[in-house]
Amino acid sequence: MLKIDAEACIGCGLCEQACTFAAIRVEEGVAVVGDNCTLCGACVEVCEAGALNIPREAGKEPIDLSSWSGIWVYAEYRRERLAPVALELLGAGRRLADKRGVELAAVLIGPGDLDQAAAELIAHGADRVFAAADPSLAEFSDDSYGNILADLIRRHQPEIVLAGATALGRSFIPRVATMLAAGLTADCTELDIRAEDGALLQTRPAFGGNIMATIVCPRTRPQMATVRPMVMKPLDRNEKRRGEIVRVEPELSQLDSRTRVLESVAADLDRVNLAEADVVVAGGRGLENAEGFALVSRLAETLGGAVAASRAAVDSGWIPYPHQVGQTGKTVAPKIYIACGISGAIQHLVGMQSAETIIAINRDPDAPIFNVATHGIVGDVFEVIPKLIERLEKSR
Numbered sequence: 001m002l003k004i005d006a007e008a009c010i011g012c013g014l015c016e017q018a019c020t021f022a023a024i025r026v027e028e029g030v031a032v033v034g035d036n037c038t039l040c041g042a043c044v045e046v047c048e049a050g051a052l053n054i055p056r057e058a059g060k061e062p063i064d065l066s067s068w069s070g071i072w073v074y075a076e077y078r079r080e081r082l083a084p085v086a087l088e089l090l091g092a093g094r095r096l097a098d099k100r101g102v103e104l105a106a107v108l109i110g111p112g113d114l115d116q117a118a119a120e121l122i123a124h125g126a127d128r129v130f131a132a133a134d135p136s137l138a139e140f141s142d143d144s145y146g147n148i149l150a151d152l153i154r155r156h157q158p159e160i161v162l163a164g165a166t167a168l169g170r171s172f173i174p175r176v177a178t179m180l181a182a183g184l185t186a187d188c189t190e191l192d193i194r195a196e197d198g199a200l201l202q203t204r205p206a207f208g209g210n211i212m213a214t215i216v217c218p219r220t221r222p223q224m225a226t227v228r229p230m231v232m233k234p235l236d237r238n239e240k241r242r243g244e245i246v247r248v249e250p251e252l253s254q255l256d257s258r259t260r261v262l263e264s265v266a267a268d269l270d271r272v273n274l275a276e277a278d279v280v281v282a283g284g285r286g287l288e289n290a291e292g293f294a295l296v297s298r299l300a301e302t303l304g305g306a307v308a309a310s311r312a313a314v315d316s317g318w319i320p321y322p323h324q325v326g327q328t329g330k331t332v333a334p335k336i337y338i339a340c341g342i343s344g345a346i347q348h349l350v351g352m353q354s355a356e357t358i359i360a361i362n363r364d365p366d367a368p369i370f371n372v373a374t375h376g377i378v379g380d381v382f383e384v385i386p387k388l389i390e391r392l393e394k395s396r
């Protein structure tokens with residue numbers, strides 16, 4: 001609960017201006033806090049009179065930040081494969097570690113021999129890899145993966161821990177943050193270090209993607225962030241890089257899990273192979289209906305690409321959700337992204353603007369999609385797409 005020292009408060013109103021939740025007001029010369037206060041601390045930081053305070057939990061002393069050092073990446077590893085996001089995070093982690101002048105380490109958790117995966121992580125920038133192996137880790141469990149990672153963090157005290165915002169990362173990383181009473185910023189799109197105090201600047205879309213918010217965790221360690229796949233760039237593989245592999249033997253109690261896996265069923269990824277496709281053809285509300293949307297599938301087929309959609313198309317039931325690109329869908333970075341009848345709302349753009357070439361087809365010359373497009377075609381999708389298909393088929 002935010003505490004207000006009415007004697008010290010000078011009623012200047014700085015807190016009122018700083019509060020994005022309209023949770024604090026100055027009434028009769030004194031600040032008054034409402035129920036919608038989120039304890040974000042923005043008002044405490046701007047209060048020049050020192051009249052605002054968020055008391056820490058009783059018995060909880062502020063931690064010694066200087067005893068936490070190094071950048072860690074949780075390197076997701078499933079079915080003998082490293083998730084590409086692990087290498088992307090090492091690229092980002094290397095830059096942050098060099099800026100801080102600290103070590104970059106990766107944590108691998110899985111069954112069997114992890115040496116080959118560990119060597120791959122070193123070739124992509126890790127100075128050290130903690131490899132925790134046990135046959136029972138073949139199936140992912142929030143309990144065992146969370147116990148192992150939290151224990152390693154407690155013992156080695158890295159200042160920053162990064163993980164992929166994948167299904168697995170989203171499942172157990174919040175649990176680890178809770179076990180450590182640390183802050184966690186989900187779905188970051190940009191990471192940097194604040195020069196004056198080494199704080200991790202964690203930038204992510206907020207308020208429905210209308211603003212980019214930069215979040216810091218100044219009082220707790222580690223600073224934890226998840227990042228969506230395909231947002232950061234991996235370093236080039238360098239086999240000459242040297243690093244240390246630290247083998248970790250998980251304790252029996254850490255392997256305990258309240259979940260029992262009865263069966264694992266692989267999703268039919270071939271049909272929605274958006275993340276790996278070089279060419280993605282996406283359709284939006286401009287296609288008007290499911291029959292119209294079929295044109296997008298035909299164009300994708302002609303180009304040997306994958307089909308994607310805006311949320312409007314998915315919500316209309318023309319195509320299932322796994323094809324949605326954007327803030328609440330997938331992030332893609334293909335060589336070519338063709339946006340057909342898509343306006344270019346910010347929530348869509350965050351999922352596709354890293355594409356190498358963006359081609360937009362829209363009948364509205366002022367559609368925002370043209371601001372990010374490499375090539376724009378102002379025209380009716382029902383005229384342009386059939387002509388494109390015809391031309392492509394002829395040129396074969």
Ligand SMILES: Cc1cc2nc3c(=O)[nH]c(=O)nc-3n(C[C@H](O)[C@H](O)[C@H](O)COP(=O)(O)OP(=O)(O)OC[C@H]3O[C@@H](n4cnc5c(N)ncnc54)[C@H](O)[C@@H]3O)c2cc1C
Nearest residue numbers: 284285286310311312326327328329341343347348363381
């Ligand atoms: C919290 C939140 C999360 C969201 N997440 C996502 C997300 O993950 N992905 C996403 O896509 N959206 C998301 N949205 C929705 C987003 O704000 C937009 O509403 C959505 O992207 C619009 O889809 P659209 O471009 O297909 O439709 P519209 O915005 O309606 O655009 C249709 C476009 O088609 C053009 N058009 C119409 N007819 C034709 C024609 N015959 N030929 C050529 N052009 C034509 C129009 O000029 C227009 O530009 C989210 C919104 C919120 C609030």
